[in-house]
Structure formats: C-alpha cells, structure tokens
Amino acid sequence: MKSMLMSVLLAGAAAATISTSMAQEPIKIGYIGDFTGVAGALAEDQYEGFNIYLEQHGGKLGGFPVRIIKEDSQFKPEVATQIVQKLIEKEGVKIIAGITGSNIMMAVHGPITEKKVFLISSGAGPAPVAGERCSPYAFYTARQNDxxxxxxxxxxxxxxxxxxxxxxxxxxxxxxxxxxxxxxxxxxxxxxxxxxxxxxxxxxxxxxxxxxxxxxxxxxxxxxxxxxxxxxxxxxxxxxxxxxxxxxxxxxxxxxxxxxxxxxxxxxFWTTAVDNPVSKQLADAFQKKFNRPPAAYLASGYDAALLLDAAIGRVKGDLSNDAAFQAALKQGADQSIRGTLKFNNNHFPIHPxxxxxxxxxxxxxxxxxxxxxxxxxxxxxxxxxxx
Incomplete structure (x- = not known):
C-alpha cells in the first residue's frame, strides 16, 4: 500500500511539474515590419512603441511571458508572404503583429486571417480590409488610410x-x-x-x-x-x-x-502634440531611451501591445478559443494614447x-x-x- 501511495504521489508531482512548465511557456508573437526600405524609420519606431510597453510590463502581456519573433518584410510583398508562411507553419504563432506598408498588408491579410491567426496591425489600414474583406481575426491600432x-x-x-x-x-x-x-x-x-x-x-x-x-x-x-x-x-x-x-x-x-x-x-492620429497623460508618458519614455523625437507609429505600436495585454489577460493566457479571444480584443483597452482604445464593427478604431x-x-x-x-x-x- 505504501509503495502504491508513493507511486501515486510521485505521478501527481510529475504531472504538476509538467503542467507548471507548460503554463510558463512564453506566448509566441510574430512581428513583421518594413525595417529596410522607404518606410524603415517608421517601422523602427512602430516596433519600439511595442517594445516600450513590453519593457514597462516586465516582458509580459496579460501577465504571461511572451517571445517576439521579429521579421523584416523589406517593403516587399513577396518577402512578407514567405515570412507569414514560416511564422505560421514553422513557429506555430497564433498572433502576428506589426505590418507597416499597405502593399504588405494587402499581401498578407488573407494568408494570415484565413489560417485563423490573429493579425494586430499597428501600421497599415488599407480600404479593402476595412470594408467587404474585413475579418474577425484582424484588428488595427493605427488608423484607416483615408x-x-x-x-x-x-x-x-x-x-x-x-x-x-x-x-x-x-x-x-x-x-x-x-x-x-x-x-x-x-x-x-x-x-x-x-x-x-x-x-x-x-x-x-x-x-x-x-x-x-x-x-x-x-x-x-x-x-x-x-x-x-x-x-x-x-x-x-x-x-x-x-x-x-x-x-x-x-x-x-x-x-x-x-x-x-x-x-x-x-x-x-498622433504626434507628441496630443495632450493626454499616456501620450506624454510614451513620448518621454522614447526621448529618454533614444534622445530623439519619434514617428507617429510609435503610438500605434504601443497601443498594439496595450491591446494584446488587455485581451490576453481577459482570457487568462488561453488562446485556444478563437471566439473568446476575438471578444476580448474587441473590448479594446483603457490607458491608450487616445485615452481609450475602442473599435468599430470592422475592428478599426473610433478615435480623435x-x-x-x-x-x-x-x-x-x-x-x-x-x-x-x-x-x-x-x-x-x-x-x-x-x-
């Protein structure tokens, strides 16, 4: 009996160890930006906005550790589609963030959302994906181009x-x-x-x-x-x-x-002239880190991380239920550079x-x-x- 009891206890301890290990596995997020090419400087600040939020929250979103897989689409649609395929099929990401140019968005929107991978664009907002080609898997934290x-x-x-x-x-x-x-x-x-x-x-x-x-x-x-x-x-x-x-x-x-x-x-939608506490805090953090003024996409990169932080927290780190995560994202977030981040039915912001x-x-x-x-x-x- 003692031997059997000990076996049960050991098995339980092993299961608990495996469960804890799995729970601590970082959430993988693919990040695509046009870091080289005519939009390179914009893409860098877009990415840094995301990073500043992460740094302010100990490298976690929703209280869970994340691993960012950074990729350069080079402002080339053919490069971007290859990156998307790699991120989804090889890395198994459930979230892809970033996207700077509209030519890149038009190339990757379908390949990402049709695979039921969540797309959090902090840059491009072309008209076709705001209208009839909108997707429940795509959310935007900058603005629609028009x-x-x-x-x-x-x-x-x-x-x-x-x-x-x-x-x-x-x-x-x-x-x-x-x-x-x-x-x-x-x-x-x-x-x-x-x-x-x-x-x-x-x-x-x-x-x-x-x-x-x-x-x-x-x-x-x-x-x-x-x-x-x-x-x-x-x-x-x-x-x-x-x-x-x-x-x-x-x-x-x-x-x-x-x-x-x-x-x-x-x-x-934003420059450092926008007067609210979060906007000022972000501009000050960027100036302190880089000793130069930022691009506008700094703010949308920051809001992309803010949105993921709120949504991942709402589902307690469980991304397995697509409908639940969609609903969590659609709730938006407080403490945005806009004041409050809120979405229209097509998941583009309603904002100043x-x-x-x-x-x-x-x-x-x-x-x-x-x-x-x-x-x-x-x-x-x-x-x-x-x-």
Whole structure:
C-alpha cells in the first residue's frame, strides 16, 4: 500500500511539474515590419512603441511571458508572404503583429486571417480590409488610410478653392487621395500618381509652377515625402502655395526638414502634440531611451501591445478559443494614447483625428494642433459584414 501511495504521489508531482512548465511557456508573437526600405524609420519606431510597453510590463502581456519573433518584410510583398508562411507553419504563432506598408498588408491579410491567426496591425489600414474583406481575426491600432486625408479635406474647406494632388502609386496612396477627395468640396485641378521608388520630383514641381493651384496636397512614404517637401521648399513654393499632406510629417521627420516644413499642414492620429497623460508618458519614455523625437507609429505600436495585454489577460493566457479571444480584443483597452482604445464593427478604431501644423518657435521646430476631430469613424465600416 505504501509503495502504491508513493507511486501515486510521485505521478501527481510529475504531472504538476509538467503542467507548471507548460503554463510558463512564453506566448509566441510574430512581428513583421518594413525595417529596410522607404518606410524603415517608421517601422523602427512602430516596433519600439511595442517594445516600450513590453519593457514597462516586465516582458509580459496579460501577465504571461511572451517571445517576439521579429521579421523584416523589406517593403516587399513577396518577402512578407514567405515570412507569414514560416511564422505560421514553422513557429506555430497564433498572433502576428506589426505590418507597416499597405502593399504588405494587402499581401498578407488573407494568408494570415484565413489560417485563423490573429493579425494586430499597428501600421497599415488599407480600404479593402476595412470594408467587404474585413475579418474577425484582424484588428488595427493605427488608423484607416483615408482618415488622415479626410480631416485635411475638411480643414482645407473654405481656405482653398483649388488643390493639386500628388501621391505614390500604391494602395495607401490611392486610399489617401480618395479620402481627401471625399471631404474636400473645392476643385481638384489635377491628380497625379508617381512611382513608389521615385526620389526626384523636379517634373512634378515644374507642373505645380505652371498650374499655380491655391494649394497642393501630397502623400508619399516617409523618405519620398521628405524629398518632395525639400524640393518644394528649394523651388520657393512653400510660402507661395500652401502644402497639405497626410501621414509622413511627424516629430521624427520634422527636424530633418526644418524650415522646409514650417507652414505645412498634416493629417494624422498622433504626434507628441496630443495632450493626454499616456501620450506624454510614451513620448518621454522614447526621448529618454533614444534622445530623439519619434514617428507617429510609435503610438500605434504601443497601443498594439496595450491591446494584446488587455485581451490576453481577459482570457487568462488561453488562446485556444478563437471566439473568446476575438471578444476580448474587441473590448479594446483603457490607458491608450487616445485615452481609450475602442473599435468599430470592422475592428478599426473610433478615435480623435487631427490636423497638425509645422512651426518654428524660439529656434525650435515642432508641431501643434491646428484642428481636432473627435470620434472619427472610417468610411468603410458599413461595408463590413461583422457586427
């Protein structure tokens, strides 16, 4: 009897040890960013926002340890799809976060969500995945592409009667132009799309000089947007024809542009000019760590980790029930850089949007809020079949 009792106790102890070991196994999260290419600087800060949240919470989300598998999609859709396959089939991840460019999102959205893997995008928000192609497995912590230009269109109404438009020829460029045209009630005198890798805009600037619109609206990935703005300023146009933009001008790019960006107006969901306690805390943490200003995607990277922290905690680390985890994610989170992170039926945020202006004060270059637009919904949510 004693021998049998001892065997039972030993077996129980072994089972408890195995159970504890399994419980402590980190949750694997694939992280994809365009760390090389024209969006590289943006992707780095997007990733650092995620990391800062992790560091503030002891490397855990929802109270559970996580292992981040970082991958570089290089702004190349074919590379991104290979990474997704590896993360799902070899690494067995249940969550993939990150995604910077809309061209990357359009390539990986189906391969991720159709495999019933959760996608937490802290960057790209193209129109097709906000509408009919929305998925219960995809959530977004930045903004839908059109939103950053819709607010610029509203801001421009009554100020300018005619606007000339330039954008990079890819999904985000088309979305952003569509957003501006949706809300601007003046005249679009011309609409131009340039190659995604085009570094020189002398032909476009000559076209602007010949047409002489009341204002110009542009959208390019960060490196190209910086090139355009510099060349625009060098041509003496900044003070003659106001430049409106969306997305690329933020605290990170402004210091390199300096006088070229003074007077430029930009639509976005966040810069360090957003005044709430979490926003300020994040900006201070980044400045202390890197001693430089951040890109806007720092905030959406932070909110992606915040969302996962809240949702993983709600399901107590058990990701085996898809419906339960979906419901946990859809509840959003408090303590966001927005105040509260809340989602529409298509899992895009309902949140404040802003138009910021570049200015120089006492020799310092900074952005300030020109106009705010509370509780903005994207323009595609009613086409999404999710409830």
């Amino acid at each position: 939103q950053i230009s819709e607010v610029v269109g509203r801001y421009a109404n009554g100020k300018y009667k005619s606007v000339m438009v330039f954008a990079a020829n890819y999904q985000a460029g088309k979305d952003v132009v569509a957003g501006f045209k949706r809300t601007f009630n003046g005249k679009i005198v011309d609409e131009n799309y340039t190659a995604l890798t085009q570094p020189d805009f002398s032909a476009e600037i000559a076209q602007i000089q010949a047409t002489a619109p009341e204002a110009v609206f542009i959208f390019f990935p960060p490196a190209l947007g910086i090139n355009f703005t510099r060349q625009y300023h060098q041509a003496g146009l900044t003070n003659r024809i106001p430049l409106l933009t969306a997305g690329f001008l933020d605290d990170q790019s402004f210091p390199s542009l300096r006088d070229a960006a003074v007077g430029v107006s930009v639509g976005e 949007m802003y138009v910021f202006g570049g200015e120089k004060v006492d020799g310092n270059y900074k952005l300030r809020v020109l106009e705010s637009f509370p509780d903005q919904q994207d323009s595609y949510h009613d086409k999404c079949p999710l409830k």
